[in-house]
Amino acid sequence: MDDTLKGNLIVGQSGGPTAVINSSLVGVIREAKKHPEIDGIYGAIHGIEGVLSENLVDLRREDEITLEGIMRTPSAALGSCRHKVTPGEYDKILDVFKKYNIRYFFYIGGNDSADTSHKIGKLAKESGYELRVIGIPKTIDNDLAITDHSPGYGSVARFIAIATMDAGKDTEAIGIVDKVKVIEAMGRNAGWITAASALGKKSAEDPPHLIYVPERPIGIDKMLKDVKEVYDSLGHVVIVICEGAKDESGNFLSASSRAIDVDAFGHKQLGGAADALCKLISGNLGLKARFDKPGTIQRMSMVCVSEVDLKEAYMVGEAAVRYAAGGETDKMVILVRETGPEYRCTTGLADLEEIANAEKKLPDEFINAEGNFVTQKFIDYAMPLIGGPLPVYMRLRKYPIALA
Amino acid sequence: MDDTLKGNLIVGQSGGPTAVINSSLVGVIREAKKHPEIDGIYGAIHGIEGVLSENLVDLRREDEITLEGIMRTPSAALGSCRHKVTPGEYDKILDVFKKYNIRYFFYIGGNDSADTSHKIGKLAKESGYELRVIGIPKTIDNDLAITDHSPGYGSVARFIAIATMDAGKDTEAIGIVDKVKVIEAMGRNAGWITAASALGKKSAEDPPHLIYVPERPIGIDKMLKDVKEVYDSLGHVVIVICEGAKDESGNFLSASSRAIDVDAFGHKQLGGAADALCKLISGNLGLKARFDKPGTIQRMSMVCVSEVDLKEAYMVGEAAVRYAAGGETDKMVILVRETGPEYRCTTGLADLEEIANAEKKLPDEFINAEGNFVTQKFIDYAMPLIGGPLPVYMRLRKYPIALA
Incomplete structure (x- = not known):
């Protein structure tokens, strides 16, 4: 033929x-x-x-x-x-x-x-x-x-994994002042990028501590409880949230209008998901929270x-x-x-x-039962896509001093 | 001795x-x-x-x-x-x-x-x-x-120079939709980091097109005029603004309360400088504007x-x-x-x-007369600090088609 x-x-x-x-x-x-x-x-x-x-x-x-x-x-x-x-x-x-x-x-x-x-x-x-x-x-x-x-995807996943390691190191050092860091990852309806923030995590102490994706709308009360728990355990918290994260009513967090929301004028929260979450956290838990929003830089990074x-x-x-x-x-x-x-x-x-005519979202098996982190199955799926090892960051061993 | x-x-x-x-x-x-x-x-x-x-x-x-x-x-x-x-x-x-x-x-x-x-x-x-x-x-x-x-400084300068090249390439490609990109750089009172966004620029077409630093408070009308001018010439605009950028009254742009500000409820603009500038641009010029705020990622980037x-x-x-x-x-x-x-x-x-007891700000000779960009003297000062050449990005030559 x-x-x-x-x-x-x-x-x-x-x-x-x-x-x-x-x-x-x-x-x-x-x-x-x-x-x-x-x-x-x-x-x-x-x-x-x-x-x-x-x-x-x-x-x-x-x-x-x-x-x-x-x-x-x-x-x-x-x-x-x-x-x-x-x-x-x-x-x-x-x-x-x-x-x-x-x-x-x-x-x-x-x-x-x-x-x-x-x-x-x-x-x-x-x-x-x-x-x-x-x-x-x-x-x-x-x-x-x-x-x-x-x-x-593999490249933005690599960026967000490294950015989370980096911004997390910042919070680890200065978390006694800036206690909560929220990183906003791209993805309107799917949490694939947000999930990739976990790829550099090796221990419970490492960031991120919490991950919220749109596939699993979650109550704001539950989110605040999660944050409080991590804070009580580590003294600081690093959260990665998808720009399209939703609350339990299925509304975008960035436009939440729940009574619990902190707005001096009683108006709807507007703006980004990370900004909204920071306001919720500082308003309800009294913890200073700031956000990083790499935006289009994340999808363009050639380094x-x-x-x-x-x-x-x-x-x-x-x-x-x-x-x-x-x-x-x-x-x-x-x-x-x-x-x-x-x-x-x-x-x-x-x-x-x-x-x-289709849209592939994070499957259930890639999100943990609590809806606040990814599973090992996701890590196994995504790790080969980022093209090689991530930077290795270390901690001092911090030996105590023996006074003579 | x-x-x-x-x-x-x-x-x-x-x-x-x-x-x-x-x-x-x-x-x-x-x-x-x-x-x-x-x-x-x-x-x-x-x-x-x-x-x-x-x-x-x-x-x-x-x-x-x-x-x-x-x-x-x-x-x-x-x-x-x-x-x-x-x-x-x-x-x-x-x-x-x-x-x-x-x-x-x-x-x-x-x-x-x-x-x-x-x-x-x-x-x-x-x-x-x-x-x-x-x-x-x-x-x-x-x-x-x-x-x-x-x-x-040299490392964050390198980060912001590359991030501006990257995010600028994004806007160059999709600027027919997302016409204005604002990048918010760190620095409460000094514009050193913001200024470094210019280090990857080789031609007028390259980003950034406008730079606003706190050392040179600038009228919002003038800013909007600048943006309009670049847009009319290139069809898209990349602006780097310092988180501490000020309007002509010396107020932080992020808390502007001028009548020209676009807020449906007539309240003060709150939030970041980039967010505020985006709202001003979309509200007054009708150009879709979005912002990237690398936040603490910029000061932590080891890559x-x-x-x-x-x-x-x-x-x-x-x-x-x-x-x-x-x-x-x-x-x-x-x-x-x-x-x-x-x-x-x-x-x-x-x-x-x-x-x-001192705070070193950008000297006058590092800011252009219009207050919307840096000078060659700044480039000469900062370039050696970023530790080697920046990535080289190219454009297609775009040869016209000769139909037979």
């Missing part, structure tokens, strides 16, 4: 940037160059918006030094977008593809991008235009279905990049082109974890539609 | 932790071991609080592997404090020193610690108890007088440590012991920048009293 389809290729990047999304892009470009049936290798500036406005660039002309540099540059080198394509725009996209003889379309993104890609593929098929569409997974949130994990993540992001980019060249379409590349004692992933395929 | 004074040594750490404060501690311990006149090498747990409560540990017994590890562990390994010593407590401190035959006292800290150390030294002298007191400079804020810079800073922190620890052994007292070690094309610092001494 000859699956050869001659024509041009377009690749775009979509959604929140990651530290390794450019590695996928370079994977696509380099693999595409190996396929004689692929002529033009085009990049869409700001994703599907660039397709709509015909804001396209010639990626074949980028030199190798630039590509090498781009691979270690965080964030979407082509520019990203959060555009929801309207029905009329889908026709326009197909017109652009026809105009530029695009036969290969690769979209590096999450479930929204999978939906966009699936609809483009479907429309092309219905109108008899031969087009191969492959999604390339990308999200720090790790909430894509079917794939073992998503490129982008904390996971080499495993960087390599896998490249691998899914390469694989996407190979799958498309082999005749596949309307699919997303996934990572498949091999069984065995050594961590190893290969690539596979899933239907774009299945990825588009 | 024989300056030999036989007895024991106490070292403590005070104030906000840094990434390199333990390097100074190890410098003290290793140098002290070379001096036969120094017998016990004791550590005060949580600084002067440990002296008061006789919570002391034997640092001579710590093994070399631990010391090596501690040197690359951020934060105060002995524990820190923010204790203001009362007059009665000074007598108690001297009693403890006499009880343990302490003849050498080293306090690693900033200007508050210099004041404490100076008063202890003065009291010892008045009561005829021979004691050598040397302050060891430590602060991320870089606000200590006389010294060219303070150990701890972003400046090797120059780490080395100098060790050097001032070592030097303190040498100076004390040589007969000096009531002094703080300072860093003296040598002239010449290559960056090089040696150590010197300043009176503790002079350090205690």
Whole structure:
């Protein structure tokens, strides 16, 4: 069977940037160059918006030094977008593809991008235009279905693990003044990043002491009780909370309106989850609490990049082109974890539609019974993804003095 | 002249932790071991609080592997404090020193610690108890007088430079959605850390685009005008603001109560400077703004440590012991920048009293005329302190497509 389809290729990047999304892009470009049936290798500036406005660039002309540099540059080198394509725009996209003889379309993104890609593929098929569409997974949130994990996650997991070790050391030293530290991790609906804060913890004394994820809404009274317990035991507390953490009514903690909330004017708590939790703690327990919110720095950190993540992001980019060249379409590349004692992933395929309509949350077995920490099963799952050992921090042995 | 004074040594750490404060501690311990006149090498747990409560540990017994590890562990390994010593407590401190035959006292800290150390030294002298007191400079804020810079600053400067490059890349890619990014840097009264965010900038397009420091209170109207101008030119804006940034009335931006402020209930803006600026920008310019607040992570990051800073922190620890052994007292070690094309610092001494009663702010020549950025003179001053080149990030060349 000859699956050869001659024509041009377009690749775009979509959604929140990651530290390794450019590695996928370079994977696509380099693999595409190996396929004689692929002529033009085009990049869409700001994703599907660039397709709509015909804001396209010639990626074949980028030199190798630039590509090498781009691979270690965080964030979407082509520019990203959060555009929801309207029905009329889908026709326009197909017109652009026809105009530029695009036969290969690769979209590096999450479930929204999978939906966009699936609809483009479907429309092309219905109108008899031969087009191969492959999604390339990308999200720090790790909430894509079917794939073992998503490129982008391992690096943010590494960042948050190290940041928690670091900020925790700060609190350990000055906790007699700043008693409670709250770190706010990204993730609107899924606690994968928040959970990764536990990866540097070796003993009960080490941070984090408490972890709150949106998958397990928890009573504010219970949270305060947890904090009090850790404080009574250690004299300071480090908490990692997801920006999307919810209280027992399922409301975002950041917009809580319970009577217990401390607001001098009796108004709703607004702002971030960490800020809200700090106010609850200082108001109700009388413990000075401060928060760190690394925000977008966490998903962009190249000094904390996971080499495993960087390599896998490249691998899914390469694989996407190979799958498309082999005749596949309307699919997303996934990572498949091999069984065995050594961590190893290969690539596979899933239907774009299945990825588009699902959201993978932390499974129950990854959260402890109390809903305030992760389990060893989660650690075993996530540890190989951060690409090697974390820094080793030490404590003095603090030998007592024997006076003569 | 024989300056030999036989007895024991106490070292403590005070104030906000840094990434390199333990390097100074190890410098003290290793140098002290070379001096036969120094017998016990004791550590005060949580600084002067440990002296008061006789919570002391034997640092001579710590093994070399631990010391090596501690040197690359951020934060105060002995524990820190923010204790203001009362007059009665000074007598108690001297009693403890006499009880343990302490003849050498080293306090690693900033200007508050210099004041404490100076008063202890003065009291010892008045009561005829021979004691050598040397302050060891430590602060991320870089606000200590006389010294060219303070150990701890170079590392946080490196962190904030990289974080700004990273978060800026995020905004460059997704700025069509999240148009304005505000990064909040530490520093209550001095803008040294905030200023260092400029160290990774190579072109006008690179972040940061605007920098606001407390040394130059600036009108909110002017700030909004600045933001609008950058936005109109680039389509997105990255701002680094000091947590202690002030408006034209000299009020902290974080507690602004101007009518222009956007608060649905007409109340004062509360919370952080970055949060306040985001609300001002979104409320007045209609541009979606979000903030990153790395908080204590910035002062603890060992992956972003400046090797120059780490080395100098060790050097001032070592030097303190040498100076004390040589007969000096009531002094703080300072860093003296040598002239010449290559960056090089040696150590010197300043009176503790002079350090205690001063606060070094960004000089006028380090801030631009508009009050919204730093000058080349600042870059020249700060660049050698961050210990080597920053990551190199690239952009695609984005060649246009020539359709056949």
